[in-house]
Amino acid sequence: xxxxxxxxxxxxxxxxxxxxxxxxxxxxxxxxxxxxxxxxxxxxxxxxxxxxxxxxxxxxxxxxxxxxxxxxxxxxxxxxxxxxxxxxxxxxxxxxxxxxxxxxxxxxxxxxxxxxxxxxxxxxxxxxxxxxxxxxxxxxxxxxxxxxxxxxxxxxxxxxxxxxxxxxxxxxxxxxxxxxxxxxxxxxxxxxxxxxxxxxxxxxxxxxxxxxxxxxxxxxxxxxxxxxxxxxxxxxxxxxxxxxxxxxxxxxxxxxxxxxxxxxxxxxxxxxxxxxxxxxxxxxxxxxxxxxxxxxxxxxxxxxxxxxxxxxxxxxxxxxxxxxxxxxxxxxxxxxxxxxxxxxxxxxxxxxxxxxxxxxxxxxxxxxxxxxxxxxxxxxxxxxxxxxxxxxxxxxxxxxxxxxxxxxxxxxxxxxxxxxxxxxxxxxxxxxxxxxxx
Amino acid sequence: xxxxxxxxxxxxxxxxxxxxxxxxxxxxxxxxxxxxxxxxxxxxxxxxxxxxxxxxxxxxxxxxxxxxxxxxxxxxxxxxxxxxxxxxxxxxxxxxxxxxxxxxxxxxxxxxxxxxxxxxxxxxxxxxxxxxxxxxxxxxxxxxxxx
Numbered sequence: 001x002x003x004x005x006x007x008x009x010x011x012x013x014x015x016x017x018x019x020x021x022x023x024x025x026x027x028x029x030x031x032x033x034x035x036x037x038x039x040x041x042x043x044x045x046x047x048x049x050x051x052x053x054x055x056x057x058x059x060x061x062x063x064x065x066x067x068x069x070x071x072x073x074x075x076x077x078x079x080x081x082x083x084x085x086x087x088x089x090x091x092x093x094x095x096x097x098x099x100x101x102x103x104x105x106x107x108x109x110x111x112x113x114x115x116x117x118x119x120x121x122x123x124x125x126x127x128x129x130x131x132x133x134x135x136x137x138x139x140x141x142x143x144x145x146x147x148x149x150x151x152x153x154x155x156x157x158x159x160x161x162x163x164x165x166x167x168x169x170x171x172x173x174x175x176x177x178x179x180x181x182x183x184x185x186x187x188x189x190x191x192x193x194x195x196x197x198x199x200x201x202x203x204x205x206x207x208x209x210x211x212x213x214x215x216x217x218x219x220x221x222x223x224x225x226x227x228x229x230x231x232x233x234x235x236x237x238x239x240x241x242x243x244x245x246x247x248x249x250x251x252x253x254x255x256x257x258x259x260x261x262x263x264x265x266x267x268x269x270x271x272x273x274x275x276x277x278x279x280x281x282x283x284x285x286x287x288x289x290x291x292x293x294x295x296x297x298x299x300x301x302x303x304x305x306x307x308x309x310x311x312x313x314x315x316x317x318x319x320x321x322x323x324x325x326x327x328x329x330x331x332x333x334x335x336x337x338x339x340x341x342x343x344x345x346x347x348x349x350x351x352x353x354x355x356x357x358x359x360x361x362x363x364x365x366x367x368x369x370x371x372x373x374x375x376x377x378x379x380x381x382x383x384x385x386x387x388x389x390x391x392x393x394x395x396x397x398x399x400x401x402x403x404x405x406x407x408x409x410x411x412x413x414x415x416x417x418x419x420x421x422x423x424x425x426x427x428x429x430x431x432x433x434x435x436x437x438x
Numbered sequence: 439x440x441x442x443x444x445x446x447x448x449x450x451x452x453x454x455x456x457x458x459x460x461x462x463x464x465x466x467x468x469x470x471x472x473x474x475x476x477x478x479x480x481x482x483x484x485x486x487x488x489x490x491x492x493x494x495x496x497x498x499x500x501x502x503x504x505x506x507x508x509x510x511x512x513x514x515x516x517x518x519x520x521x522x523x524x525x526x527x528x529x530x531x532x533x534x535x536x537x538x539x540x541x542x543x544x545x546x547x548x549x550x551x552x553x554x555x556x557x558x559x560x561x562x563x564x565x566x567x568x569x570x571x572x573x574x575x576x577x578x579x580x581x582x583x584x585x
Contacts, residue, residue: 159521175458176488243524262554334540
């Protein structure tokens with residue numbers, strides 16, 4: 001509970017800070033620190049991931065060795081030997097995954113809200129470009145470990161570039177494994193992040209929401225999953241050893257599935273993704289109709305829903321054998337019949353269109369008219385309830401100190417990290433309920 | 439116009455990033471016949487140890503149609519012609535298979551048997567000396583991209 005005088009003092013201090021920040025160039029009261037619908041600021045969460053990735057990345061650079069024969073061992077050393085190296089690496093890995101997921105959700109949320117038109121076109125297109133760069137950035141990161149999976153990804157990356165222009169493959173590869181690692185390193189730590197920062201500056205909208213409890217919860221979640229599902233080191237790549245079936249990272253399994261259909265490489269790795277992205281780039285120029293967020297058109301709904309479904313379907317297919325049900329167990333499972341694959345994609349898109357058309361024509365799906373600003377959410381709880389929940393969160397935090405989780409089952413490396421994560425989550429909940437109570 | 443001239447003059451600067459990508463190919467000993475059991479394969483790096491595409495398969499297969507004193511030696515670049523993954527030798531079927539996207543090549547000539555690859559594997563010409571030393575001499579095709 002807050003004393004009245006305390007509250008006034010706090011308000012005055014905050015007011016003092018706010019008015020002074022308002023005189024600066026970038027901050028000018030564009031940040032809102034109030035509770036808001038998290039779906040409305042997924043982009044900010046992704047950006048915070050980016051900042052944290054920069055921090056953890058710089059720390060990892062202290063021990064990482066960008067040299068083809070030494071990089072695997074240096075990552076293994078970070079993971080197994082350096083104090084908190086494991087935590088640092090897992091945070092870097094999981095925040096990158098969070099960033100991709102948040103960016104995809106951010107895109108689709110804004111798509112269905114039609115927040116890409118009426119002066120938002122530049123924000124929309126820079127968003128798509130920075131999203132693509134995010135995937136390239138994670139790719140250049142996951143190959144740096146030089147395990148067998150990294151080498152496969154590098155070979156395939158060079159192969160795809162070769163299908164665009166030979167010179168690109170040469171620029172990508174240089175003349176040795178070592179050249180390749182150093183080039184990926186330069187891209188990963190300097191070039192791509194620098195371009196991304198420039199694009200972020202162009203992509204920031206006028207109003208930014210920073211909601212401390214949600215940001216804390218996201219960081220806590222990264223600690224928890226990092227501890228529970230740590231990224232493995234994989235097998236070290238040694239030139240001249242037999243290769244094996246290795247599935248790429250989840251955000252590339254879609255391309256992997258497309259390649260396994262055997263259709264010409266350029267068509268499936270460059271042309272198809274390009275057309276897919278082009279639809280989203282061009283949508284603001286097609287959907288010019290005025291009015292706030294009328295999501296009542298079958299084509300609009302179909303593009304959004306089919307795109308989401310196809311991303312999920314194709315990504316899952318990367319993990320599965322040709323029939324989409326059984327896991328990949330042998331060489332023969334790799335080849336996917338292109339007729340079934342592309343047939344299914346086309347049929348689902350058509351079915352979604354027909355369904356959307358029928359439902360909308362018969363008014364079964366309401367043509368939602370969204371009102372102006374629905375960013376703000378009502379976060380006020382009944383004061384007693386909020387205080388009880390605050391107490392529960394704090395008690396949970398204390399209990400983590402009294403009974404540290406990692407003392408319970410023996411040995412598991414990720415548990416201290418999970419425990420830190422739970423503590424951060426409890427803190428996030430505490431700040432949320434504290435605000436709700438005041 | 440003046441800008442284009444400058445661009446043209448700066449084009450060769452691209453070589454900065456492609457240094458060493460055209461290696462010299464030299465005859466080199468890669469194995470001795472005693473290292474290879476019948477119906478097996480070994481992997482050798484040639485002509486350099488460090489280029490990602492300079493990894494190759496030396497197969498001791500069916501006698502008579504291949505290279506070497508008994509005609510039982512076959513050698514191919516080990517990089518898949520579909521998307522440059524690294525291939526393995528399957529001695530049961532005398533095939534070379536790709537673990538990435540499922541291409542299959544024949545052990546006897548490096549031609550495509552199955553899968554998304556279209557171009558046959560580059561073959562490496564071998565010489566076997568009296569003492570059984572096997573030398574790689576030259577490549578037919580291009581490392582990493584097929585014949």
